[in-house]
Amino acid sequence: MLPRVGKDFLVRIRFNWRPLFQGRYLLITNTLSGGVMLALGDCLQQTREIYREPKRVREWRRTGNMFLVGCSFGPMLHYWYIWLDRVFVGKGLKTVVKKVLTDQLIASPVIGVWFFVVMGFTQGHTLSEGLEEFKKMFWEFYKADWCVWPAAQMINFYYLAPKYRVLYINTVTLGWDTYLSHLKHKNSPPPAVTNSSGADVQQGASPSSTPLKEKA
Secondary structure, eight states: OOOHHHHHHHHHHHHHHGGGGSHHHHHHHHHHHHHHHHHHHHHHHHHHHHHHOTTOOOOHHHHHHHHHHHHHHHHHHHHHHHHHHHHSOSOOHHHHHHHHHHIIIIIHHHHHHHHHHHHHHHTTOOHHHHHHHHHHHHHHHHHHHHHHHHHHHHHHHHHSOGGGHHHHHHHHTHHHHHHHHHHHHTTSOOOEEEOTTSOEEETTOOGGGSOOOOOO
C-alpha cells in the first residue's frame, strides 16, 4: 500500500498530465514528442559517429533539422491514426491486421518520402534531389521498416487507446530514429572546420592536404 502522500502525488501528476492527451493539446503533444525523439535519435547517432571518429564535431544544426522534421511527422501521424481508427473499428485480430497492413503499405512509404524530401529542404536541396535520394535509399529503408513496425503496430492497435498512439510510436522509435539519422547522413561528408587562417578544412584531412599559396 502506498502512503497517503504517495497517492496524492500520483493523483496530482495524473491530473496535470491529462490535458496533454485531450482535444487540441493532444496534437501539440504528438507534434513536440515527434520532434524531441527524432532529435534525440540524431544525438545518439552523432555520439556513435564521434566515438568512431574522435575528430568529428557534433553538428547541432543537423540535430535541429531532425527536430523540425520530427515535428512535421506529428500532425501527419495524428490525423492518419484518427482516419485509420474510423475506417477499421474495433480491436479484433482481423481488424488489427488490416490496420497494420494498411499502415505498412500506405503510411510507411509516404513517411519515408516526407523524411528525405523535408530533410533535403533543410539542407538546401531541391524537391527533385530529395526524391532522388529517397529512390536510392527506398529498399534499404523499407526492408528495415518491415522488420520493425508490424510487431510494434500490433501492440499499438491491439492494446493502446487511440489518444496514446502517436506518443507510443514516438517513444518506441528511439532506435528507429537513430537508424534514420544513420541512413540519411551515412554518405554525407564530415562538416568542415575553420582553421586559424579562416579557411575551411575538411575534418580528417591533414594540414598538408590544403593547397599552399604560390610565392610571388
